[in-house]
Amino acid sequence: MARYVIGDVQGCFDQLLALLQSIDFNSDRDQLWFCGDLIARGPKSLECLRFVKALADNAITVLGNHDLNFLASLYGFGKISAADQLASLQQAPDKQQLADWLLQQPLLHFEPAQNLLLVHAGLAPEWDLPTALAASQQVAAALQQQPEFVFSQMYGNTPTLWSDATTMAEKLRFSINSLTRMRYCYADGRLELKEKGEISANPDLKPWFEFWRERQHPEVFFGHWAALQGQCTVQRIHALDTGCVWGNSLTAYCIETQRRYSVTGYKKQL
Secondary structure (H helix, E strand, O other): OOOOEEOOOOOOOOHHHHHHHOOOOOOOOOOOEEOOOOOOOOOHHHHHHHHHOOHHHHHHEEEOOHHHHHHHHHHHOOOOOOHHOOOHHOOOOHHHHHHHHHHHOOOOEEEEOEEEEEEEOOOOOOOOHHHHHHHHHHHHHHHHOOOOHHHOOOOOOOOOOOHHHOOOHHHHHHHHHHHOOEEEEOOOOEEOOOOOOOOOOOOEEHHHHHHHEEEEEEOOEEOOHHHHHHOOOOOEEEEOOOOOHHHHHHHHHOOOOOEEEEEEOOOOOO
16 A cells, blocks of 8 residues: 655646556555645646545545635635636535535544644644644534534634634634645744745745744645745655646655655646
């Protein structure tokens, strides 16, 4: 058995199939780990969701910001733009079954036996591992028990510190922002949720993973940050989003062999 961690697919179903062919994926023996954002921006989000859902135990996925935005839209929150290319998913006869399946997915997956962690965006500097796990589980439980409340409170950039989150809504929003949206943080650990580039011109900002450089941490696999092009300088933290939907590449990392595989990304038709 081999486990492959795959970066943001974002509806690029043809590229996903090409990547699986290149790694000789066998659903009877191998397992795929998805870093979130299975949907949005690419042309075949519906096909991606159906495919990953059908893999059952042979796939593990965490939720990304685009996945959550789609779910929120079903409850009357958030906004789906034309650029998201989600019309076929929105009109699909099995839309509700796919949405129900997405709602069951976590924001963080941790395997303690090998100390492996899968997340879409990252881990907040204020957290330690137990706090991150508890925060993620709190969001997952709320999504399953009271999704309308979660989505009604999800949008916004505050609080920027976990220690400032006092209400349930603030804790859920901070956790979702950290696990699915964060890239940079200020020196005191405050989240900065607007910068997207590879290197920020603001000297006060650091990538979230730099806060974990000198700390004990699991082996982390994350997506979300296409501008990094798969490069992360902190040992045992792996960036997997290589910008497939932007025409760059779709990447898989084999946990067992520590080898990367890539295929050419989606080319938008002009």
